[in-house]
Amino acid sequence: MSLDKETIVEKMTALLGKDNVVTDEQVLKESSVDRFRRFEELHGVFTQPIPAAVVYVHSTEEVKAVLNFARENNINIVPRTGHSATEGGLETAVENSIVVDGSGMNKIISIDPYNMLATCQCGASLQELEDKLREDGYTTGHSPQSKPLAQMGGLVATRSIGQFSTLYGGIEDMVVGLEAVFPNGKVTRIKNVPRRAAGPDIRHVIIGNEGALCYITEVTVKIFKFTPENNVLLGYTLDNMKTGFEILREIMVNGYRPSVARLYDPADGSLHFSHFAAGKCVLILMAEGPKPLADATGKAMEEIVSKYGGCKKVEPKYIQVWFDNLNWDVGKVAEEREEIMATKNIGNTTEVAGTWDIINDIYEVCVERISSEIPDITLIGGHSSHSYLNGTNMYFVYYYNVVNCRPEEEIAKYHLPIKKIIVEETIRAGGSMCHHHGVGKHRTHWIEDEYGSSYYILETLKEAFDPQGIMNRGTILPGR
Amino acid sequence: MNILVCFKVVPDLDLMPGGDWNVDSRLRVETGYVKNIINPYDESALEIALQFADKADDDQCSPGLTALTIGDSKANLHLKTLRALSFDRAVRIDSKEDLRFRPETCAALISAYINKIGKNNVVIMGRQSGVGDNAQTPLICAEMMGWPCITQVSSIEPAAGACLRVTNLVDDGTCRQTIEPPCILAIGNAPNSYLRVPTLKDIKAHGQKPVEVIDAAVLMATGGQPALPGGCELLGIEAIDRRRSGIIIEGETAAEKTQALYYSYLKGWLAGI
Secondary structure (H helix, E strand, O other): OOOHHHHHHHHHHHOOOHHHHHHHHHHHHHHHOOOOHHHHHEEEEEEEOOOOOOOOOHHHHHHHHHHHHHHHHHEEEEOOOOOOOOOOOOOOOOOOOOEOOOOOOOOOOEEOOOOOOEEOOOOHHHHHHHHHHHOOOOEEOOOEEEEEEEEEEEEEEEHOOOOOOHHHHHHHEEEEEEEEOOOOOOOEEEOOOOOOOEEEEEEEEHHOOOOOOOEEEEEEEEEOOOOOHHHHEEEEEEOOHHHHHHHHHHHHHHHOOOOOOEEEEHHHHHOOOOHHOOEEEEEEEEEOOOHHHHHHHHHHHHHHHHHHOOOOEEEEHHHHHHHHOOOOHHHHHHHHHHHHHHEEEEEEEEEEEEEHHHHHHHHHHHHHHOOOOOOOOEEEEEOOOOOOOOOOEEEEEEEEOOOOHHHHHHHHHHHHHHHHHHHHHHHOOOOEEEOOOOOOOOOOOHHHHHHHHHHHHHHHHHHOOOOOOOOOOOOOOOOO | OOEEEEEHHHHHOOHOOOOOOEEEOOOOEOOOOOEEEOHHHHHHHHHHHHHHHHHHHEEEEEEEEEEEEEEEEHHHHHHHHHHOOOEEEEEEEEOOOOOOOOHHHHHHHHHHHHHHOOOOOOOEOOOOOOOOOOOOOHHHHHHHHOOOOEEEEEEEEEOOOOEEEEEEOOOOOOOOEEEOOOEEEEEOOOOOOOOOOOOOOHHHHHOOOOOOOEEEEHHHHHHHOOOOOOOOOOOOOOOOOOOOOOOOOOOOOOHHHHHHHHHHHHHHHHHOO
């Protein structure tokens, strides 16, 4: 039997102090959702169970104490750092949950340029870490669109990825070691070594757990030499996505590693490139690293693109100016909110991945079905932004006018039917339904289809590490 | 009622990198690398016209709506969007001239269009644009047409007898008046006036209709009154330094930080108001 709200608040106050336990009604309401429900939030409508408190932790010991309390009293915990999640992962699915906010654990603990490591607490801002590293000529190589907002714990918990991933990899390729607290109160540290072959790589139990298995308290990531002066930026317009996918494939299978490899369709491109590429696809490539390598990669990519008819080179300045304005800071978020309220037009995204042989089909069938089946659509398009030896991702972008429905009906009328088309078509084709936003709470319906027979492993992890189901209920796996 | 809404396509200067504010020998700043947008005041004008049409539709007296711009083909995308948003006509007066600081020429072209082609009796446009910042086009146009002009308009509603109920800001408050066309309305800060977005269905149904293109020189030669002499000569141009600085307030608790904020900054500032 779970405790009532007053008792939870009282116990949390005793554990963490009054200043670290927030019970303001508006804060609690806003902490019951993430960006997935921002249309409801903007209208002041909150449909999710309201948490008992948002608590601010400042040490691993405090996290441990909170988790012990939650386990003993069967209280749902929602781990949070930057609050920039997009897939409902931060929604409080259970009444009187405790939102455990680690943004106060924001120290950059060490930067070790000899071993190329940076260690941070979970609430360290990626932007601050990156800025600090760049002052000394280093970079994390991680640059998600949420960089100005996101914090290290959340980035690792959601298996995030950045704009330079084709060279540096996703966060899973960057994490060297970790500290996490499990719901039984066990504090675990995975040491920092260049590689290990001592059994399964248990970092991956923690990376991408979305707060459903444990609470990440500390992260060590690789750092890289930062040499922007060597960057070679290339941009092209082309007629269709199929050709673009072929170019990306040829670059990747021939062993080139651009940091940026992005392919926009005309609809998504119209949001960014209408001043030089109206009605066209846009291909963006960037080579970086030591000058000889960057130059050679750039030259080779130019040669590959030149073999494909219809590709027209664009002056790099067009791409650079766009790239410099790509990330979302608080100003852009505020502007978006105002615009949504005025126009009732809202944009969302769903990201999937597939091998080279299926990705164009996934793109085409999803765009066709969404255009014809979903009402009030104002834009459906997408881009590929992260490529691999075996395939690439597709980041679907869609906007719609919210017409003749209440704010709380928006998701059921528009967003989920669109997501359903994308997820089902992707799984049917053999791809993955989640590329880098995480499962959250709104793709759990398809999680068994995503995993197939390996779902056994995922389910067993949950049962083993969180047998009471107190960690972010309803995330990754459907709520019990 | 036959409404003409005038708009200007401008570069989104918020996207300009700080180091790119370089003035060339012709006193131009290269802005071609950034995305184009509809000038925000004009965007409000377009949306207010659509809102007026929605309300007039309810009263079963729907007005004719024409969107007009002056410039090169980069405006065509926006004109097609406006067609999809149910503007009856989308017109571009083709001109490659530098009109940044020539509101009198813009006003002459608009007047020529009204007199020769559009026969409009209500003109709505933004009060000024970020490019040029002249804030004169509506007023000069009104002078040329011999019509009244209301500035700082924030909303327009239909009124009985083919009139308009216009709300605008004045020095000491808000003025609400009913006026009979013809008139020119210059839109100022207007709440809830982001331009609506057409659906794919709207774009398919209406967005492919052609944009009317009229040559500026031909228009002036055949129907325009001569442009007034330019009121200003451009002598120089420089970027405004918009850098901001800040201090981090130290303190152990929120209460301590609040005290520090009040005593080190707010108190003095409030006293100075």
